Amino acid sequence: MDKDHFIIEKKRFKSRLIVGTGKYKSFSECAKAVKISGADIVTVAVRRVNITDKKKPLLMDHLDPKKITYMPNTAGCFTSNEALRTLRLAREIGGWKLVKLEVLGDKKNLFPDMEETLKSTNVLVKEGFKVMVYCNDDPLAAKKLEDAGASAIMPLASPIGSGLGILNKVNIKIIRKQTKLPLIIDAGIGDAADAAEAMQLGCDGVLVNTAIAKSKKPLLMAEAMKLAVISGRKSYLAGRIKFNFFGSPSSPKKGII
Amino acid sequence: MTKKNKIKIKVNGKFISVNSQSTVKNILIGKKIPINKVAIELNKEILNKSKIDKIKLKSKDIIEIVHFIGGG
Numbered sequence: 001m002d003k004d005h006f007i008i009e010k011k012r013f014k015s016r017l018i019v020g021t022g023k024y025k026s027f028s029e030c031a032k033a034v035k036i037s038g039a040d041i042v043t044v045a046v047r048r049v050n051i052t053d054k055k056k057p058l059l060m061d062h063l064d065p066k067k068i069t070y071m072p073n074t075a076g077c078f079t080s081n082e083a084l085r086t087l088r089l090a091r092e093i094g095g096w097k098l099v100k101l102e103v104l105g106d107k108k109n110l111f112p113d114m115e116e117t118l119k120s121t122n123v124l125v126k127e128g129f130k131v132m133v134y135c136n137d138d139p140l141a142a143k144k145l146e147d148a149g150a151s152a153i154m155p156l157a158s159p160i161g162s163g164l165g166i167l168n169k170v171n172i173k174i175i176r177k178q179t180k181l182p183l184i185i186d187a188g189i190g191d192a193a194d195a196a197e198a199m200q201l202g203c204d205g206v207l208v209n210t211a212i213a214k215s216k217k218p219l220l221m222a223e224a225m226k227l228a229v230i231s232g233r234k235s236y237l238a239g240r241i242k243f244n245f246f247g248s249p250s251s252p253k254k255g256i257i
Numbered sequence: 258m259t260k261k262n263k264i265k266i267k268v269n270g271k272f273i274s275v276n277s278q279s280t281v282k283n284i285l286i287g288k289k290i291p292i293n294k295v296a297i298e299l300n301k302e303i304l305n306k307s308k309i310d311k312i313k314l315k316s317k318d319i320i321e322i323v324h325f326i327g328g329g
Contacts, residue, residue: 020329030327045328046296048269048321054289059325075328085301089323092296092303160329187329209329 004237006205008182009098009130009151015039016199017229018071018184020209024218027062033212034063037222041069043100043207045076046090065094071132073100078113080120087129099124100154100186102134110160110187114141118148125149134186137171139178146179153181154207157198158188161210165194169201176202192221192228199232200240264316277316281309284320295324 006013019039024030034042042063050056063070072090074083080103087099101120105113112135124131125148132152133145142153155175158164165188166172176183185198186207195206208225215221264277268284275284281299285292297304298321304312314320 021327022329043329044325046323047326049290049295049324051269051288060294073328088303089296
């Protein structure tokens, strides 16, 4: 297990769990949850500075970007141009090149607009960004992103924040078989079992935000997610037994009295 | 200072009145914004933070100052 590293763009990470930093009650609760989760990558959003309330706490004061890898996202962007603008600004804040691209297509279900996503990926790769791309659980879309130079494929399990779990396990497995890129389930995880399941399907990592932040006890769920990802990964590497529709006794028949 | 020396600019969607000789850096310092934790756009163009002390503002300039917040 020591040699089982999680590598993105030649950088080695200890944890296969990536956590989002949104929806927490406070930055302090968020920072505690991140610590307990063991994640060494967090997603962050780019927004206007509040120029009237100077005392508003800053995320960077709670989560030190020198100790944890910030992965800026493009949440809330519905066009390629908006996403590009956001990530160029993010890079200017502190030189970050590892980014999470998400271009949404529908305000209600938050499904990604894959046409705009692919367009943005092409431009960002040319500009030197390392792009981890939120996408549909569609093997063809994933292949196109890989060909465009994406650094990681991040298909949804189900709609963002829905907690519906992995809806299309077969597609996730197909994407697993076709790509050597890091495959990370992003969005839709509801509980620790979902996270473990993603890992058992062969994903390299899981990105979780709402399932931790909006659980009744975020710090406890952060720990549960950490353990689920470790457990799911080990289970995947160990290899499950074949499905068998008849019973097979676990105790030997020989020597029965 | 007379009104003549003032110009109106827009910062993060809000109109403010500033000294006509102001640079972008003056605005950030005036608003107590930590420059190392933000990115700045002037009229939709991203600025190199090491040069913002040399950029003088004009009337109707639009500045956007962004930083990282919690997000998924």
